[in-house]
Structures are given as structure tokens and as C-alpha cells.
Amino acid sequence: MEETEKPKGILVWPIVKLASLTKKGWPGWTVLIGLIIVISIVIMTILAPYISPYDPNALNTGPIFGPPCPAHPFGTNHLGQDMFSRVLWGGSTMLQVALLSVLICFAVGVPIGLFSSYIGGNLDKVISLIMDSIYAFPGLILAIAIAVMLGRGVVNMALSIAVIYIPSYFRIVRSQVLTIKEMTYVEAARAIGAKKRTILARYILPNVIPSIVTVATINFADAVLTAAGLTFLGWGVEVDVPDWGWDLYYGRQYLPSRAWWIIFFPGLMIILLALGFTFIGEGLSEILNPRLREGE
Amino acid sequence: MTLRTYIITRVLLTIPMVLFLLTTVFVVIRVLPGDPVLLHFEKRADPQVIEEFRHKLGLDKPIWEQYIDYLAGLLRLDFGKSMQDFSPVAQQIFSAFPATLELAIFSMLVAVGVGIFLGVEAARSYNTPKDHAIRVFGIVTYAIPVFFLGIVLQMVFGIMLGWLPTGGRTYPGMEPQGAYITLPGVGTIHLATGLYTIDSILEGNPAKLIQALRYLCLPSITLGLVLSGIFVRLTRNNMLETLRMDFITAAKARGLKERVIIYGYALKNSFLPILTMMGLQFATLLSGAVLTETTFSWPGLGRYIFTRIGFRDYTAIQGAITVFAILVAAVSLVVDILYAYLDPRIRL
Numbered sequence: 001m002e003e004t005e006k007p008k009g010i011l012v013w014p015i016v017k018l019a020s021l022t023k024k025g026w027p028g029w030t031v032l033i034g035l036i037i038v039i040s041i042v043i044m045t046i047l048a049p050y051i052s053p054y055d056p057n058a059l060n061t062g063p064i065f066g067p068p069c070p071a072h073p074f075g076t077n078h079l080g081q082d083m084f085s086r087v088l089w090g091g092s093t094m095l096q097v098a099l100l101s102v103l104i105c106f107a108v109g110v111p112i113g114l115f116s117s118y119i120g121g122n123l124d125k126v127i128s129l130i131m132d133s134i135y136a137f138p139g140l141i142l143a144i145a146i147a148v149m150l151g152r153g154v155v156n157m158a159l160s161i162a163v164i165y166i167p168s169y170f171r172i173v174r175s176q177v178l179t180i181k182e183m184t185y186v187e188a189a190r191a192i193g194a195k196k197r198t199i200l201a202r203y204i205l206p207n208v209i210p211s212i213v214t215v216a217t218i219n220f221a222d223a224v225l226t227a228a229g230l231t232f233l234g235w236g237v238e239v240d241v242p243d244w245g246w247d248l249y250y251g252r253q254y255l256p257s258r259a260w261w262i263i264f265f266p267g268l269m270i271i272l273l274a275l276g277f278t279f280i281g282e283g284l285s286e287i288l289n290p291r292l293r294e295g296e
Numbered sequence: 297m298t299l300r301t302y303i304i305t306r307v308l309l310t311i312p313m314v315l316f317l318l319t320t321v322f323v324v325i326r327v328l329p330g331d332p333v334l335l336h337f338e339k340r341a342d343p344q345v346i347e348e349f350r351h352k353l354g355l356d357k358p359i360w361e362q363y364i365d366y367l368a369g370l371l372r373l374d375f376g377k378s379m380q381d382f383s384p385v386a387q388q389i390f391s392a393f394p395a396t397l398e399l400a401i402f403s404m405l406v407a408v409g410v411g412i413f414l415g416v417e418a419a420r421s422y423n424t425p426k427d428h429a430i431r432v433f434g435i436v437t438y439a440i441p442v443f444f445l446g447i448v449l450q451m452v453f454g455i456m457l458g459w460l461p462t463g464g465r466t467y468p469g470m471e472p473q474g475a476y477i478t479l480p481g482v483g484t485i486h487l488a489t490g491l492y493t494i495d496s497i498l499e500g501n502p503a504k505l506i507q508a509l510r511y512l513c514l515p516s517i518t519l520g521l522v523l524s525g526i527f528v529r530l531t532r533n534n535m536l537e538t539l540r541m542d543f544i545t546a547a548k549a550r551g552l553k554e555r556v557i558i559y560g561y562a563l564k565n566s567f568l569p570i571l572t573m574m575g576l577q578f579a580t581l582l583s584g585a586v587l588t589e590t591t592f593s594w595p596g597l598g599r600y601i602f603t604r605i606g607f608r609d610y611t612a613i614q615g616a617i618t619v620f621a622i623l624v625a626a627v628s629l630v631v632d633i634l635y636a637y638l639d640p641r642i643r644l
Contacts (some may be wrong), residue, residue: 140584
């Protein structure tokens with residue numbers, strides 16, 4: 001039915017497409033809910049300069065440690081800054097870091113995975129060993145090491161996170177290519193004299209993409225959490241950039257004040273963002289690999 | 297392949313992995329852009345002071361010589377000198393390590409305990425609201441930043457209710473000393489593990505044990521809950537599969553109680569996957585430990601890294617990360633060997 005309906009206009013199409021997700025049952029709903037969460041947070045962050053009641057860095061907009069009230073729905077922190085405005089603004093760094101790190105992983109991990117597994121031999125063994133070693137290492141600790149050496153900044157943070165997730169892309173691409181390259185259609189392509197490059201790009205890559213998309217959404221969730229973790233350890237971007245991670249870093253020091261609102265709302269936003277991406281990833285992986293669907 | 301040859305092969309395969317991990321640590325700290333010495337001084341010091349400093353730490357040698365020094369030092373358990381006070385890093389690391397180990401053990405217990413219990417409950421009530429609720433719990437634990445959960449628990453149980461301490465390892469002055477055993481002919485041996493729970497038992501001091509457990513409560517529940525999601529899912533899926541098998545039907549036909557069937561028969565089949573997962577989750581556990589220790593001022597390796605970052609003490613950071621690398625390789629080796637021992641098919 002969805003094929004016969006010709007949607008009009010570029011705005012209607014995505015909505016029709018998204019609505020059709022619900023026909024896929026529980027996994028479709030999961031993806032839809034995840035998308036709604038993530039898109040709302042992105043829109044909220046983009047609109048923050050226009051809708052936030054106060055400058056997120058303005059001091060003494062209200063009482064110090066003021067509890068939530070109509071003027072400050074999320075209360076105020078130790079500097080009297082408006083938490084609601086800070087929450088609206090605070091996702092920007094995390095979203096940038098996550099997006100950038102996913103792009104870097106994609107650009108590095110996928111080609112390496114394709115070539116390494118297609119060429120095979122000793123080169124493949126060495127690359128696999130390297131990737132497995134990075135994969136086995138506690139991710140956050142490696143990210144800390146790289147981040148403290150490279151210094152602060154969105155790009156450096158994204159780089160340090162990317163390094164720890166490249167192996168995930170490499171592994172999924174490699175395992176897929178190893179199966180696909182034995183298939184008859186690839187053999188046929190080779191038989192008619194297609195170049196290696198052509199085979200990889202036109203016949204193998206398109207079949208690997210769905211798995212990569214799943215890894216990428218999970219990677220988004222992980223990147224958000226790792227970025228928050230780095231910031232919480234004091235290694236985020238500059239302090240004057242409003243950020244949920246920074247709010248938790250400072251909020252922790254003022255726990256005895258019992259001002260739960262200065263940690264609760266930023267923390268909730270991090271959870272929602274990570275949860276949104278996790279939902280998308282969970283749903284997609286069930287839709288794309290129906291055999292793995294749990295309990296069937 | 298016999299078990300012995302399997303172990304030997306596996307150990308030999310660990311060597312390149314450890315070597316690569318150590319090289320990575322070295323490359324990250326010494327070769328990547330960003331000179332540890334300049335970063336330490338924040339570019340404000342006199343060049344001559346910087347040169348002396350470099351010389352004192354052996355950082356003025358050519359890079360390959362430093363690399364050899366680094367690896368050779370590790371064989372002697374020498375992790376270099378701290379940039380902060382020039383004391384040996386190894387000593388500081390070994391005194392912080394037991395705290396991390398204790399936290400890791402208790403967190404893993406919480407994670408596996410909660411995971412098995414909820415996983416079994418979900419499988420028993422497959423496709424009911426209870427099952428869905430447990431599955432959502434599994435996904436949510438994955439998305440919660442461990443430090444946020446920690447802060448919330450501190451706020452609720454430590455500050456608002458005042459039931460549990462919010463930080464540290466024990467009440468000042470309540471550090472257990474372990475046991476002094478006098479053996480005839482050998483002299484007195486000081487037996488202490490550095491794990492406060494075990495040391496207080498060795499000392500035979502229940503008051504100290506209770507304190508140690510009280511301080512362990514919030515950090516290990518925090519880290520354990522965050523890790524439990526994956527065990528919930530694993531147990532649930534395994535149980536769903538097992539509960540459909542013939543031997544379960546047979547057990548039911550014999551009129552055994554459901555609890556006996558589930559915990560006595562079915563759960564045994566999930567044991568191997570859970571063991572493997574414990575090994576796989578070890579790296580995640582260590583990452584989580586850094587954040588948990590920072591949140592709860594737990595004086596372990598994670599907090600050590602955190603404070604050393606504050607001091608810009610790069611040799612100490614390198615040392616601590618090296619220990620993590622070796623630990624990860626060792627755990628994966630042990631888990632693989634244990635697995636091969638328990639499941640002979642692996643060795644084929």
C-alpha cells in the first residue's frame with residue numbers, strides 16, 4: 001500500500017515514511033520513538049538562542065540555588081544561572097562531538113574494513129590484531145589519554161572518541177565482507193572481469209550499509225555518553241560553553257546543598273539523548289536482521 | 297588439541313596483543329602531538345628548567361630509546377617517575393589497585409545478580425507487561441551515564457535519607473589492618489590483601505567489615521546497575537531458548553517445582569554465556585570504574601588517573617593506563633582458558 005501512494009511534496013514524504021514504521025510492530029515503534037526524541041532534542045538545541053528566557057551564562061538571574069518556580073522552571077544553580085536556559089543550550093557540544101565522531105569512524109573504519117577483508121592475507125591479520133586490541137581496551141580510558149594529549153575542543157574530543165569506535169565499524173564490515181565475497185554474484189562479477197575497486201564499491205558496499213547504519217546509531221549513543229563522561233572528568237570543551245556534562249561536574253560539588261534540580265535536569269537530557277539513539281539502534285537491528293529477533 | 301596446547305597457544309597469542317596495547321599507550325602519550333613536559337608546565341617555564349626536568353625523567357633520550365626503557369621498565373615493574381613529585385609511579389599504582397579491584401568485584405556481583413534475577417523473571421513471564429518492563433529497564437541502564445546514577449543515589453540515600461556514606465572507602469581510623477600470623481620458625485607474617493572486606497575478616501573485626509560494606513554499597517550498586525542490562529538480556533534470551541527444550545518438558549512432566557526447574561536445570565545452560573559476557577564486560581567495567589570512583593571519591597586507580605590529570609602528571613597517567621591494558625589482556629586470557637576448560641568443544 002505504501003508503494004502505491006505517491007506522496008506529494010518534500011515535507012510530506014518523510015512523515016509518510018516514518019508513519020509506515022509503525023507497521024513493522026514493536027521494532028518500528030522503537031525506531032519511531034527514538035527518532036522523535038532525537039529530533040526534538042536537535043530542534044530544541046537549534047532553537048535555544050531564540051526561545052531560552054535568559055542568557056545561559058548570565059549570573060544572578062534569580063536566587064542562588066533557587067528551586068524550580070514559574071520564573072525558573074528548572075531552578076537556578078550556584079551562580080544564580082537559569083537552569084532551564086542552560087538545559088536548552090547544553091546539548092550543542094554533545095551533539096556536535098557525537099556527529100563528528102560518527103562521521104570520522106565511518107570515513108576511516110568502513111574503508112579499512114572493506115580493503116582489509118577483501119585483500120586478506122597477512123595485512124588483514126595485522127590490521128585485525130590492531131583493531132581487536134583497541135576494541136578490547138577500556139574505551140573511556142583510551143579516550144581520556146588521547147583527549148588530554150590533544151587538548152580541549154570539539155574536534156579533539158570527537159577524534160579521541162572516534163579512535164575507540166573505529167574497531168566496531170571495522171569488525172562489522174569485515175565479518176559481512178567475508179560472507180558476501182563468497183556469494184555467487186560476486187564471483188560472477190569477478191568472472192566478467194570487474195575490477196576489485198568496482199566489486200567493493202558497487203557489489204559489496206551496498207550490502208554492508210544496513211549493518212553499518214545500526215552500528216552508527218549505537219555509536220551515537222556511546223559517543224554521547226563518552227563525551228558526557230569526558231566532560232564530567234573535567235575534560236570537556238571550554239567552561240563558558242553551556243553543557244549538560246559541565247552542569248553535572250559542578251552540580252556534584254554542591255550536593256550537600258540538596259539542590260537536586262541542578263543535576264537532575266541536565267542528567268535527564270543526557271539519558272534522553274542516549275536513549276533516543278539506543279532505541280533507534282535497537283529497532284533498526286531487529287528490522288534489518290529479523291532472524292535475530294529475540295524469542296523467535 | 298589438548299587443554300595444555302590450547303593454553304600455550306592462547307598465551308602466545310596474548311603476547312602480541314599486550315605488546316600492541318603497550319605500544320598504543322606509549323604512542324598516545326609520547327608520540328601524538330602534545331609534548332607531555334610542555335603540557336605539564338603549560339608552556340610557562342624557563343627552557344632550562346624544562347630541559348632539566350626532561351633529563352630527570354629520561355624524556356630527553358631519542359624516542360626509540362624511551363620506548364625500550366618503557367618496555368624494559370615494565371619487566372622490572374617500574375612504571376617511571378611521577379612528574380609531580382618524582383616518586384615511583386608503580387608504588388602509587390599498587391596502593392590504589394586493591395580499591396579498584398574490590399569495587400570491580402562487588403559491582404560485577406551486583407550486575408550478574410540483578411541480571412540473572414531479572415532475566416529469569418522476564419523469560420518466565422514472556423511477552424507480558426512484566427517482560428516488557430524488564431526489557432525497557434535493560435535498555436535504560438545502557439543509556440544512563442554511570443556518574444549521573446551515582447550522583448542521584450548519593451543525593452537520595454546519602455544526603456536526603458542519610459542512610460549511607462557518599463564517598464571514601466571507610467570511616468577514618470576504621471581501615472582494617474589484616475592479620476598478623478606468627479609461624480614457628482618463620483616469624484610473623486603480615487597478611488593483608490588491600491581489600492577492606494577481606495582484611496577486616498582476617499582481622500576478625502565485624503565493626504570494620506560493616507563499615508567497609510556500607511561504604512561499598514552505593515558505588516558498587518551504581519556501577520553494577522549500569523552493567524546489569526546486558527546480563528538481563530543475555531539471561532532472558534538464553535532462558536527463553538532453554539525453557540523450550542525437551543529436558544525441561546521432561547522435568548515438568550516429572551512434577552518438579554518451577555523454581556527447581558529454572559534455577560536447578562535451565563540456568564545451568566546459561567552459565568557459559570554469562571561467564572563469557574563477564575569477561576567481555578570487564579573493559580566496560582574499568583571504564584565505568586573511572587567515573588564511579590571519581591563520583592564517590594573512591595581511592596582507586598580511576599580516581600588516581602582523574603587526580604593526575606589535574607596535576608598534568610603524564611608519566612603517572614601513562615603508568616595507570618598501562619596497568620589497565622595489562623589487566624584487560626590478563627582477564628581475557630583467563631576467561632578464554634576457563635571457557636576452554638568448561639566447554640571442550642572450544643578446543644577443537
